[in-house]
Amino acid sequence: MNKLSPDTRNILEIGSDIGCEVATAVAQRTGANVIGINPSEEFPTAVGPALSNTIFMRADGRSLPFPDNSFDAVLSVATMEHVNGLDIFLSEVDRVLKHKGLFYTEFSPIWSSAKGHHVYAVVGPKEARFWKPGKNPIPDYGHLLMTPEEMREYLCSGPCVEELIIPIIQWIYYGESINRCHFEDYIESFRKSRLVIQTLNFGYDSPDNKTLESLGSKYGTDRNFICSAINVTLRKPPEGISGILFRRYIGAIHWYERQIKRARLRIKMLLFPFSPFRSIWRYLARH
Numbered sequence: 002m003n004k005l006s007p008d009t010r011n012i013l014e015i016g017s018d019i020g021c022e023v024a025t026a027v028a029q030r031t032g033a034n035v036i037g038i039n040p041s042e043e044f045p046t047a048v049g050p051a052l053s054n055t056i057f058m059r060a061d062g063r064s065l066p067f068p069d070n071s072f073d074a075v076l077s078v079a080t081m082e083h084v085n086g087l088d089i090f091l092s093e094v095d096r097v098l099k100h101k102g103l104f105y106t107e108f109s110p111i112w113s114s115a116k117g118h119h120v121y122a123v124v125g126p127k128e129a130r131f132w133k134p135g136k137n138p139i140p141d142y143g144h145l146l147m148t149p150e151e152m153r154e155y156l157c158s159g160p161c162v163e164e165l166i167i168p169i170i171q172w173i174y175y176g177e178s179i180n181r182c183h184f185e186d187y188i189e190s191f192r193k194s195r196l197v198i199q200t201l202n203f204g205y206d207s208p209d210n211k212t213l214e215s216l217g218s219k220y221g222t223d224r225n226f227i228c229s230a231i232n233v234t235l236r237k238p239p240e241g242i243s244g245i246l247f248r249r250y251i252g253a254i255h256w257y258e259r260q261i262k263r264a265r266l267r268i269k270m271l272l273f274p275f276s277p278f279r280s281i282w283r284y285l286a287r288h
């Protein structure tokens with residue numbers, strides 16, 4: 002929220018939580034008008050009384066029911082890993098944002114990371130949930146390394162109750178609730194969009210070398226499997242020539258920052274040749 006300019010008047014949250022808590026908190030803290038949307042049939046179920054500066058409605062981030070240039074800022078939390086159609090989603094964000102408006106999003110776990118399967122299955126009182134201790138039967142990276150049949154055999158060997166096996170396989174490999182986009186797909190979509198990346202931060206998993214090798218031989222060694230989370234700020238450039246100059250300026254800053262980051266990682270590798278993090282540093286220096 003500290004990135005928002007003081008004259009921010011209209012904010013959109015895409016994929017609001019069912020209880021509308023994030024949008025309500027943003028409306029309270031900024032005083033701006035906040036619209037929260039989610040296509041879920043359960044949405045919205047705000048618990049407290051609605052504030053006069055909030056509106057909640059059912060809508061899909063890929064076809065936003067708002068005119069062009071309507072919002073000063075768009076926000077989306079823990080949602081992009083569920084959106085099938087990242088490019089359409091980003092072009093809608095671009096369309097409804099005003100020039101110089103900000104889009105902030107954070108999400109995890111990305112499909113190409115350890116728990117990217119996001120497992121969620123419920124049958125009566127039995128459940129599988131990737132984030133609940135003792136309720137996640139999928140080994141880290143198992144969804145990437147096992148075929149559905151191999152996963153079925155693995156689950157039949159005992160890590161979860163029988164009733165959950167089919168729903169788990171359905172969720173991981175076939176369901177619509179996760180997009181199965183790899184880390185590179187997000188970066189590619191951000192770069193392709195007309196929005197300009199201003200800040201980009203990652204959270205990491207730390208797989209062992211053997212797992213990285215298996216993933217590399219299945220998907221190619223130039224893929225990233227250690228980035229589990231992304232938070233990114235994108236800005237819609239100003240109109241006209243200043244928009245072109247803005248893009249060039251940000252591009253140059255990014256190039257410069259990347260060179261510094263790579264140089265730092267290479268120095269670390271030289272200084273700590275036996276560190277267990279060496280393979281990760283090497284990996285990061287290449288990307």
Ligand SMILES: C[S@@+](CC[C@H](N)C(=O)[O-])C[C@H]1O[C@@H](n2cnc3c(N)ncnc32)[C@H](O)[C@@H]1O
Binds near residue numbers: 060062063
């Ligand atoms: C893990 S929940 C996160 C909800 C909330 N932002 C939070 O942090 O608790 C993911 C949400 O993304 C929503 N979602 C999935 N596809 C969407 C789309 N195309 N447009 C908007 N929301 C979507 C789902 O309905 C779901 O509520």
